[in-house]
Amino acid sequence: MINYITQSFPNFMKKLLIVILMVLPILSFAQTKPYLTAADAERITAAAEAKATAEGWNVVIAILDEGGNLLSLKRMDGVQIGSIDVAQAKAKSAVFFKRPTKVFEEAMKGEGGARIATLPNAVGVEGGLPIFKDGIIVGSIGVSGVTSAQDGIIAEAGVKGY
Template identity: 40%
Template sequence: MHVTIEDAHKAIEAARAKAVELGTQMCIAVVDSGGNLKAFYRMDDAWVGSIDISQKKAKTALFFGMPTGQIGQLSQPGGPLYGIEHSNDGLITFPGGIPIVDKDGVMSGAIGVSGSTVENDHAVAEAGASAIGATELPEHPWRT
């Protein structure tokens, strides 16, 4: 199941509203369950470099079914996923990407946000994802 365009727009609007609340400009990307771009929004004055980063954050969260910040913790030197950011034509392993999960626990896509601090990026992505579903998949041993 893919995130619908209606839900992608709801997620982007909720994320945009959170970015406005935080006083920052963001690039916001939503990908479907295949990792394909479903919807994108670049706020006025958002960094051009954040276009690519937001899309890669969304894909990274989708590909591994977890927030990008969690992948970042696992990919530090000596960690079990060290070097993973070099796979899949480049991943982003710092906060700002979150899976979009439906009420049945099925991942239908992901949202990626870039343009501010990683804390703000994560908060804005979380606002978008939670506007249309859960932000975490059901427990799985490799995701702990």
């Protein structure tokens, strides 16, 4: 195809075309964003579950995409059913506010900290972590089932598996 182009255009036009073709991908990159695939969600979940199993902790693991929509959820045996919603709420909070839910938990400790409870979708309990790629948010993980500190450890193991 290049040969065909080289023959059918005059020299100046050829050079211009080549410059455009080289710049194109850079321009196009400017309008794409990285995102989590189903395989990513599976790998993150597996890493989290491996840690949970190793510790003997049973939890719910939820993975959301960058729009806050569920990619996958896995409930291990014997987990309280309240954790199904809590894991998703933690993950939603993490991706909606681009920060770990532990940040809100800390913010809620001081005077007037209950104000966080008035923010839609904010969860002030550890166990939700945003997931980044090259500094851009691509989704989140939410874990619930054991203590919030333990939920946080499992969530971290999940992110490391990404």
